[in-house]
Amino acid sequence: MNERTPDPLPSRALELRQKFRSLFGDEPRIFRAPGRVNLIGEHTDYNDGFVLPVAIDLYVWVAIAPRADSRLVVHSTNFNQRVEFVPEDLSVHSEGAWSDYVRGVAYFLSRAAPGDHGPARLLLRRREQRAVSRLPQPGI
Secondary structure: OOOOOOOOOOHHHHHHHHHHHHHHHHOOOOEEEEEEEEOOOOHHHHOOOOOEEEEEEEEEEEEOOOOOOOOOOEEEEEEEEEEEEEHHHHOOOOOOOOHHHHHHHHHHHHHHHHOOOHHHHHHHHHHEEEEEEOOOOOOO
């Protein structure tokens, strides 16, 4: 008889929700995305080549809630650090920190949506402006 281990996903979502509430005092929406590896075709999918990605059992968790202003506030539970910035004020440079990826995405989304009605700008201004993430780290 196979015994199933309890699914840790609901408890991780609850833990992230509680952490978000303690940091920001708001009720977040929780999202989870699986990690992936490419068995074949690294960097060929965007060059019309073949690729075989496979989802793995590591996930990126994000809790988000809207803000009234245009600032992005991002907190990493792995590093216990918070960064705050306004996407329109960013420049293209690396700080060598975990937040570089978030800054880069915010930078390009803010410039890809001219005017106030572009979907990327709406995303940045009204939705995902406060976030807590849990990224798997080696050995965790």
